[in-house]
Amino acid sequence: MAPLQTGSRKRKAPAPQEAAAGSSSPGSAAVDADGPLPPKKPKRPAARRSLVDYLKGREVAARVRAGLPGFDGELRGFAVRKLPELLRERELSLGTLNKVFASQWLNARQVVCGTKCNTLFVVDVQSGQITRIPLMRDRGPPPARAQPSCGIHAIELNPSKTLLATGGENPNSLAIYRLPTLDPMCLGDRHGHKDWIFAIAWMSDTVAVSGSRDGTLALWKIDPDIIQGSISWHSDAGLPVYAHIRPRDVENIPRASTNPSNRKVRALAFSAKNQELGAVSLDGYFHLWKARNTLSRLLSIRLPYCRENVCLTYCDELSLYAVGSQSHVSFLDPRQRQQNIRPLCSREGGTGVRSLSFYEHIVTVGTGHGSLLFYDVRAQKFLEERASASPYSSPGHAGRKLKLTCGRGWLNHDDLWVNYFGGIGEFPNALYTHCYNWPEMKLFVAGGPLPSGLHGNYAGLWS
Secondary structure: OOOOOOOOOOOOOOOOEOOOOOOOOOOOOOEEOOEEOOOOOOOOOOOOOOHHHHHHHHHOOOEOOOOOOOHHHHHHHHHHHHHHHHOOEEEOOOOOOOOEEEEEEOOOOEEEEEEOOOOEEEEEOOOOOEEEEOOOOOOOOOOOOOOHHHOOOOOEEOOOOOEEEEEOOOOOOEEEEEOOOOEEEEEEOOOOOOOOEEEEEEOOOOEEEEEEOOOEEEEEEOOHHHHHOOOOEOOOOOOEOOEEEOOOEEEEOOOOOOOOOOOOEEEEEEEOOOOEEEEEEOOOEEEEEEEOOOEEEEEEEEOOOOOOOOEEEEEOOOOEEEEEOOOEEEEEOOOOOOOOOOOEEOOOOOOOEEEEEEEOOEEEEEEOOOEEEEEEOOOOEEOEOOOOOOOOOOOOOOOOEOEEEOOOOEEOOOHHHHHHHOOOOOOOEEEEEEEEEHHHOEEEEEEEEOOOOOOEEEEEEEO
């Protein structure tokens, strides 16, 4: 496969610089016939706090950052709050692929995705071109329980964007690809999980943790020799050879007395600041682990809403986890005995929260009913629509909750659709995944029909 474009990284704006102040000599007082006058106070330059002045200062590299404490953060926060209402959708065609479960930006125009039909592919959001990536195969015969139809549920890039972790052809195995070429590097198919991998999180550039339906967490360390080694090739088949690795540590999720058989790990989120890993299990618990060379459990918390806890995200700035359930998003600070932020209700017909992401203090919520919601954690309320599109409208109550409704996507009109769903013309798509490209101010959203038996897909670029 031809090398992909190099990944885009968030670039900090050049530091605004402070303009030189005019010189004065307050020590020498003026004198007239009536005696000395009081010394004149030095004239302070007027503070420039408008967006225009800020951008002009940045263009000429004027040093004003010291004179505007926190202004960068205020500007960034303003942009985060205002961007959602400016986004417009352009649907992307994915052919007959079934339900996109996971996605990540590779660079400014390419997104890598995984589907229920066990397809790993890269889509070019400008041209719409789709490139399929071959999946890695286990060394031995696949286990009897492996079901190809379960698909790829997780895709994660390491901090330096040099490695990508996802599922293999056997959904129980962890596959590591090299970036930007997406060459296969190694496969965790030995002494690992006995059931599907649902979640992956990177602890560092060489350490990843996977969470499985078998109720275990596996910690994998990628050997530097594997990373630095070159890909060798079979002389006869021309297929790449990759290493087969085993986990450094495997830990069981504790069994809950209320539902001991349903401790499936559904989502993971890592706190780089605290070096801690959050995990959500389907029995309604949040678990916190210390992540070093091994995993050691710190605590387990019963979640306030226990049905369909399927997504988890973390905000370093607020030291806060957010958990998505059937109808709510719950906020957890493991260091606080009493949670100060009340849960938010999505009120989307009980179809559930299917994807979550944090940026600054805004949580983006992808629902099972084909809509995107935006919640301001600091204000503890949803972002709202503008009162009117007219620039001459008087300021007043902002109005309704801001909601972006995604397009129809594609739905297979097969016998199941006809016999069990009465040939319903339109079915809202569950938004199983979304990911931002903040430098380009773009949002990629994807999913498919919520009922498990229906076959279809949706993908859209919001910009």
